[in-house]
Amino acid sequence: MVFQAASMDSLLPLEIELAERLIEHFLPGFVFTDEPQHDSVYWVDLKLAQAPLRLARMPSRALPSQRYFKPGPAHEAIRNLLNTLERGGDIPADINLGGQYYPKTLIPVVRHLAVYLAPVPPQRKHDRHRVKHRMAVLNGLVNAYVAFSGEFGGKPAGLQMESWVAENVSRGGFGAVVSDMPADWLKVGALVAMQPEGGENWLLGIVRRYHRVTESNARAGIETLARQALAVEVKPRAASSYAALPGVPALIIEEGCAAGEVHIVLPPASFDLRETLEYGVQEKRYALTPVALLEQTTDFELARYRQAVIG
Known part of the structure; x- marks a missing residue:
């Protein structure tokens, strides 16, 4: 207990x-x-x-x-x-x-x-409101990258999309009912992209709580990581051979970050405190200097970077 x-x-x-x-x-x-x-x-x-x-x-x-x-x-x-x-x-x-x-x-x-485990444990930061709203759910960084890129429309075809029912919502996240259990990816720490029914925008979240009610039903608590994210490909900075280096999919988050910093969702084992990254968007290039690794799971890494325009 x-x-x-x-x-x-x-x-x-x-x-x-x-x-x-x-x-x-x-x-x-x-x-x-x-x-x-x-x-x-x-x-x-x-x-x-x-x-x-x-x-x-x-x-x-x-x-x-x-x-x-x-x-x-x-x-x-x-x-x-x-x-x-x-x-x-x-x-x-x-x-x-x-x-x-x-x-x-x-x-x-x-x-x-x-x-x-204190005499007065942490209190909920945001009020929770009961709702009954269906939402589309995509699992993992690659699927989230496709959703936030917007290149394939509001609901990218061909992706394995789950349908969950949000039971309550707060500024910090959702409580949802999962009626048909997906494959073995549903676990604490799973990265998900969510789109409320009837909406066009995607949200980025992390499964923080998960409880199986029956063999086919479960309840999940999802922390909202970001309401907007920029899908980019990042590469290590290497001026002489930059074009030849392969990029990795990443999601850049600006909300809730300190001035001049961003949070980046990366594939597992991508963060290196000694390695500056680079990406381009809308004919501009940006340098990303590592600050700290915030979270690490088997599916993704979340890290702080300082961002600067380099061209």
Whole structure:
């Protein structure tokens, strides 16, 4: 239950494994009770196959199968470990991580647990509104590249397009029902391009939550990454042999970025902190200087770059 409450959808697979071992270590510090306490944070019904829910309000009726829990002393212990690691200290010997790791590998995991397993966990940034709207969904960077390029019209023919029903929407994303399960691509971290029914514009998103309800139905939570994206081919900068170098498909995102910077969605294993990229659009050329890798999955990489006109 603590694992589910920790909202680890945004962590990498190794980080999730480390988080699970840390939760096991700190588990005695969490407080589980039959009755709600004034500072209980989560509740669960042991008879229902569902993840723990935040105790924003009491359940509609009290049942013997309900349990309540809060971080209790575990949160202070997690905070103490984070402070130790951030000050350059070593990983305590009594924490079994299943292997040897550098403290810097553990810091983002402990920081995540300290935030999401706090007495007051993060609150939703945007209000959620109930809707009932069908939307077309394309999977993966290559399909998204085709959709955002606009070269094949608003609904590119020949692409494997899913039809999902959005149940709720906020500025941050969608909650959707998937009626006919697609192939094995639907997973946390999958990149998707979405187009609401009747619309012409595409949205770019990442599957952050995924729960199979039945063999053929599932619910997915999608974070909206961008409402506009520029489809380009990027190449390493090499003045003498630029024309001969093959380009790779990428999506450039400007919204939500610092001045002079862009976010770029790249194929896996494309980001290199030592390599400046280049692309052209509308008879202009741009240089992209790497800043940081923001997210990495088996399907794509999301990175920050500084952008400058070079010709």
